Amino acid sequence: xxxxxxxxxxxxxxxxxxxxxxxxxxxxxxxxxxxxxxxxxxxxxxxxxxxxxxxxxxxxxxxxxxxxxxxxxxxxxxxxxxxxxxxxxxxxxxxxxxxxxxxxxxxxxxxxxxxxxxxxxxxxxxxxxxxxx
Ligand SMILES: [Zn+2]
Ligand SMILES: [Zn+2]
Numbered sequence: 001x002x003x004x005x006x007x008x009x010x011x012x013x014x015x016x017x018x019x020x021x022x023x024x025x026x027x028x029x030x031x032x033x034x035x036x037x038x039x040x041x042x043x044x045x046x047x048x049x050x051x052x053x054x055x056x057x058x059x060x061x062x063x064x065x066x067x068x069x070x071x072x073x074x075x076x077x078x079x080x081x082x083x084x085x086x087x088x089x090x091x092x093x094x095x096x097x098x099x100x101x102x103x104x105x106x107x108x109x110x111x112x113x114x115x116x117x118x119x120x121x122x123x124x125x126x127x128x129x130x131x132x133x
Contacts (some may be wrong), residue, residue, distance in 0.1 A: 014052050016041045018061070018076070026084060026094040027065040027073035067093065067122055085123045089130035096123070 020036045021028065028036075034049045053074050056062035065073045067086060073093060085094045105116045 013037075013041055013044060013048060014056070016044075017049060017052050018056070021062065021074065021076050024075070026092065027075035028093075029071060029073050033074070065093070083121045083123065085125065085127070087127035087130055088124055089126055089133075092127055094127060 016037045017033055020033050024032075024036075030046060030049045030053060033053070034044060034046050037049065038044045053062060057064060057074070061077055062074050063077045065075055065084065067073070067084065075095070079095070081100060083096045083098075083100065085096050086092070087094070100121075102119055102121060105119065107116065109115045
């Protein structure tokens with residue numbers, strides 16, 4: 001009986017973590033996931049968040065986002081091609097749904113004979129909230 005109870009708690013913790021990622025404006029650090037998820041999951045700890053993010057990643061439901069010089073953030077898989085915007089003030093990272101500005105480069109051969117296959121792009125600046133402050 002005890003095992004059943006603990007399994008049910010695990011399921012609800014994982015569901016809460018997925019819901020937090022679904023509602024987030026961009027990829028989140030485990031600490032950010034914890035801050036939001038803990039509002040509905042009493043007693044949730046950082047180690048549990050890490051463990052769940054790792055298994056979700058193994059299942060292919062979640063992907064890690066690595067910005068240069070920063071610890072990994074996580075977002076739901078299957079969101080399609082997109083880019084991130086990092087606010088220099090609040091340090092939030094947001095998913096942009098603007099049209100990809102460099103899609104024209106895909107498949108192009110650049111001067112020197114470099115053929116472009118893929119790219120990653122992070123934009124830096126101020127988010128709307130920080131601009132208003
Ligand atoms: Zn900001
Ligand atoms: Zn792009």
